[in-house]
Amino acid sequence: xxxxxxxxxxxxxxxxxxxxxxxxxxxxxxxxxxxxxxxxxxxxxxxxxxxxxxxxxxxxxxxxxxxxxxxxxxxxxxxxxxxxxxxxxxxxxxxxxxxxxxxxxxxxxxxxxxxxxxxxxxxxxxxxxxxxxxxxxxxxxxxxxxxxxxxxxxxxxxxxxxxxxxxxxxxxxxxxxxxxxxxxxxxxxxxxxxxxxxxxxxxxxxxxxxxxxxxxxxxxxxxxxxxxxxxxxxxxxxxxxxxxxxxxxxxxxxxxxxx
Amino acid sequence: xxxxxxxxxxxxxxxxxxxxxxxxxxxxxxxxxxxxxxxxxxxxxxxxxxxxxxxxxxxxxxxxxxxxxxxxxxxxxxxxxxxxxxxxxxxxxxxxxxxxxxxxxxxxxxxxxxxxxxxxxxxxxxxxxxxxxxxxxxxxxxxxxxxxxxxxxxxxxxxxxxxxxxxxxxxxxxxxxxxxxxxxxxxxxxxxxxxxxxxxxxxxxxxxxxxxxxxxxxxxxxxxxxxxxxxxxxxxxxxxxxxxxxxxxxxxxxxxxxxxxxxxxxxxxxxxxxxxxxxxxxxxxxxxxxxxxxxxxxxxxxxxxxxxxxxxxxxxxxxxxxxxx
Numbered sequence: 161x162x163x164x165x166x167x168x169x170x171x172x173x174x175x176x177x178x179x180x181x182x183x184x185x186x187x188x189x190x191x192x193x194x195x196x197x198x199x200x201x202x203x204x205x206x207x208x209x210x211x212x213x214x215x216x217x218x219x220x221x222x223x224x225x226x227x228x229x230x231x232x233x234x235x236x237x238x239x240x241x242x243x244x245x246x247x248x249x250x251x252x253x254x255x256x257x258x259x260x261x262x263x264x265x266x267x268x269x270x271x272x273x274x275x276x277x278x279x280x281x282x283x284x285x286x287x288x289x290x291x292x293x294x295x296x297x298x299x300x301x302x303x304x305x306x307x308x309x310x311x312x313x314x315x316x317x318x319x320x321x322x323x324x325x326x327x328x329x330x331x332x333x334x335x336x337x338x339x340x341x342x343x344x345x346x347x348x349x350x351x352x353x354x355x356x357x358x359x360x361x362x363x364x365x366x367x368x369x370x371x372x373x374x375x376x377x378x379x380x381x382x383x384x385x386x387x388x389x390x391x392x393x394x395x396x397x398x399x400x401x402x403x404x405x406x407x408x409x410x411x412x413x414x415x416x417x418x419x
Numbered sequence: 420x421x422x423x424x425x426x427x428x429x430x431x432x433x434x435x436x437x438x439x440x441x442x443x444x445x446x447x448x449x450x451x452x453x454x455x456x457x458x459x460x461x462x463x464x465x466x467x468x469x470x471x472x473x474x475x476x477x478x479x480x481x482x483x484x485x486x487x488x489x490x491x492x493x494x495x496x497x498x499x500x501x502x503x504x505x506x507x508x509x510x511x512x513x514x515x516x517x518x519x520x521x522x523x524x525x526x527x528x529x530x531x532x533x534x535x536x537x538x539x540x541x542x543x544x545x546x547x548x549x550x551x552x553x554x555x556x557x558x559x560x561x562x563x564x565x566x567x568x569x570x571x572x573x574x575x576x577x578x579x580x581x582x583x584x585x586x587x588x589x590x591x592x593x594x595x596x597x598x599x600x601x602x603x604x605x606x607x608x609x610x611x612x613x614x615x616x617x618x619x620x621x622x623x624x625x626x627x628x629x630x631x632x633x634x635x636x637x638x639x640x641x642x643x644x645x646x647x648x649x650x651x652x653x654x655x656x657x658x659x660x661x662x663x664x665x666x667x668x669x670x671x672x673x674x675x676x677x678x679x680x681x682x683x684x685x686x687x688x689x690x691x692x693x694x695x696x697x698x699x700x701x702x703x704x705x706x707x708x709x710x711x712x713x714x715x716x717x718x719x720x721x722x723x724x725x726x727x728x729x730x731x732x733x734x735x736x737x738x739x740x741x742x743x744x
Binding site: 162 | 535542
């Protein structure tokens with residue numbers, strides 16, 4: 161395939177993915193908007209008014225970047241995991257496998273498609289948050305950088321899950337038992353400075369902490385962040401490279417795709 | 420009925436082989452050896468039938484060509500491109516209609532075809548034009564905005580054909596394309612394929628309808644238990660037939676089976692239906708002479724079973740006996 165043909169193939173797969181999640185927007189875009197509205201009402205308004213400021217920020221201001229990041233992570237991951245597994249399950253993945261599209265391009269396009277949903281949902285949550293609080297922007301480039309890197313990394317992880325899954329239950333395991341606990345303990349609702357004993361140190365082994373704090377830094381500045389944002393960029397970069405290489409290996413091996 | 424004017428391209432006929440397979444083997448993990456050293460050649464422009472009983476290895480062979488099954492050893496080349504070294508060129512030359520439905524059931528008909536074109540690097544505007552042409556030709560244009568799951572079985576099969584043709588493949592592989600179709604649809608599809616082949620597309624067909632192979636194909640290969648039993652022109656293959664059973668419908672009922680001689684033993688099925696086994700070397704004229712001599716008038720005549728079917732069964736069972744011995 162020429163570079164031009166590869167670009168067309170890439171755009172086609174991304175378009176297919178975007179068409180898919182837009183077609184089922186009541187399952188993909190609406191639920192996070194409703195869930196996050198509830199978070200804002202319960203934690204931001206009802207409870208938040210009784211919680212003292214974290215640094216110089218109100219509690220609702222503090223949790224908005226974390227909730228945006230939570231939506232981005234969950235949606236980027238689950239979009240690719242469920243879409244790729246469904247295409248395996250229906251065998252429509254064979255449409256791609258019989259075509260000349262190289263493996264790396266299939267992975268990249270699925271990842272960009274999934275990341276698009278993650279970022280779109282992130283924007284929806286951001287818009288919802290504006291009904292409850294005002295948001296300051298400390299660094300727009302940093303906001304974009306963290307949103308994009310996180311969405312791409314978790315979409316890549318979703319692809320790995322979709323490749324390895326053998327039944328529909330398998331694509332719910334990682335979000336339920338790994339992503340959700342890590343996200344909740346990743347500083348979405350609190351600053352790790354408030355944790356007692358060794359827990360601030362333990363929390364620093366949770367990669368999601370760096371992503372949440374990176375985005376929080378982008379919105380609120382250094383005063384609201386528990387860790388240095390460049391560490392987050394490095395961690396995301398490493399995860400992305402490792403997971404992408406693993407996906408390439410699985411595709412080349414034809415894991416669950418070729419006999 | 421759907422029209423058979425599709426892509427309007429004429430491929431220059433040359434002597435290049437469409438497909439060359441040499442000593443192809445496939446052993447599945449913890450499973451049987453599905454292909455045991457198959458050698459096969461298909462000429463450019465051919466209409467080729469690949470026959471064999473269930474589990475013979477046909478789908479494995481097609482799976483290897485399309486990249487869905489990884490071969491254990493052997494070489495495969497499509498239009499001179501080696502599958503190991505030039506997989507992209509091989510895939511670009513192929514169109515595949517699988518046996519089972521494998522499109523996204525929730526995707527619209529038009530998107531299924533247009534997206535497939537995109538995977539081959541065909542720009543969207545060109546893809547849309549081709550998709551419209553194909554869907555109109557296959558009587559699916561009215562259904563273009565319907566999701567695939569809403570189509571009937573025949574329509575789904577035609578959708579897979581449209582999808583396989585959107586990249587204008589030089590070699591089209593059809594795995595049981597008419598399975599489950601009614602006679603009218605099957606014949607329409609035959610016309611479509613004949614026209615496609617006449618425009619230069621090489622077609623490899625697997626089918627259980629042996630009549631289909633006899634009507635459509637010029638060359639035939641029979642595969643069984645992972646081995647190639649024969650590969651030759653259909654005419655040559657049919658000449659191997661030792662005998663055939665002809666059914667004669669008589670204009671008047673008779674009570675006893677007539678004596679037509681040792682070379683053409685017969686059985687009276689009911690008063691007006693006579694089955695005559697005609698051995699190799701005996702002409703149909705001779706049979707009619709005998710019947711006329713007996714004062715029997717014939718209203719119609721047909722083969723009891725398909726000629727390829729008889730040869731196919733003979734060949735498969737005799738090879739099995741040889742292997743057992």
